[in-house]
Amino acid sequence: MKVDYLIVGQGLAGTILSYRLLKQEKKVLVIDQPQMESSSVVAAGLFNPITGNRMVKTWLADELFSELVDFYRELETFLGCRFFYQKPIYRPFVNMAEQNEWMGKSADPGIKKFIRKIHRNSVYGDFVEDAYGGLELNYCGYVDIATLLREYRTYLKQQQIISEETFEGEKLVFDTHLVRYRHIEARRVIFCEGPLSNVDRFFSWLPFRRVKGELLIIEPKEPVPVILNRGLFILPLENGHCKVGSTYDWKDMTWEVTEKAGIELRKKLHVFFKKYYKVIDQVAGIRPATLDRRPLIGAHPEFNKLMIFNGFGTKGVSLMPYFSAKFCNFLSNDKELPEEVNINRYFSLY
């Protein structure tokens, strides 16, 4: 079997990248082992232009957020299903000074478009403490990643362009113009293995800084009308449940849920959320984050037919549509990759 691109991994990265390549009429084969862990299946799927404790505009916000809406809507139409939800995020103010600070910031043209409204009085006081009002953000929402991956896999199966197996890097054979993997001949192999990229030797030298995260799934007594965020987020889903998260752990690299994270989330939720709720599940995953908090994209220093599209850390949903387009341009038109994401910044580590 001859293909242009053999893609390893059908998490969010392999899904978005292979979709873009198929749209360019490239011949693609995806290899993914459904029994292996996937960060995407666990993720909350949030996208949000103003983030962090300091609430600053996220990297590339102006480029990412308007484009992202068109991208996911198009993918929904292509697959004939719904997984993209635009919903405002509400962050209650803790005091008057914070309200004033945001009144000032809202005049900044660079931030203005991401602010839907500054509430000076309580709006969601039945759900959270917001005596000083709160900040309502625009260009936010979530992707139901599990649904997207499932529907896209069905499409790949219909097209007979996915093989559900474990990829074994040591079986690659390099020829001058192509790479062989068993009966497959590919012009290029692209690794989209997420946090499991350390398993084979080709890209394990890259400075990942993986972060474990855990979420609770709760069933609140009343539907939550908006995404709430202050120290932790409460994300209302279509089925009435909410995802609540998340934790950050740089030491424990297992995929199991822990009592420690469960207690931490319950404690925060107890302080933040006023409604009665039932905890119905807890999930854990590993984020493929990197030392410099930038993605890892590009060609291997020695085997130039091997590529990587990885390292999207906590922001896969917002970064992947943008960087998959850049990467396709690099692959098809030899356009330079942005320096900040090109893995050649780490070639000295190889």
Ligand SMILES: Cc1cc2nc3c(=O)[nH]c(=O)nc-3n(C[C@H](O)[C@H](O)[C@H](O)COP(=O)(O)OP(=O)(O)OC[C@H]3O[C@@H](n4cnc5c(N)ncnc54)[C@H](O)[C@@H]3O)c2cc1C
């Ligand atoms: C708790 C938590 C919350 C998160 N919340 C958000 C959020 O709100 N918003 C956001 O944008 N991001 C969030 N993330 C991060 C997000 O999950 C990642 O950025 C993204 O999903 C990474 O996708 P990926 O395709 O690179 O990796 P993965 O989703 O892990 O996919 C890798 C795929 O490769 C396959 N694979 C690997 N090795 C092999 C092999 N040898 N053979 C065959 N198949 C293989 C795996 O089976 C898997 O399907 C969160 C992560 C966690 C853990």
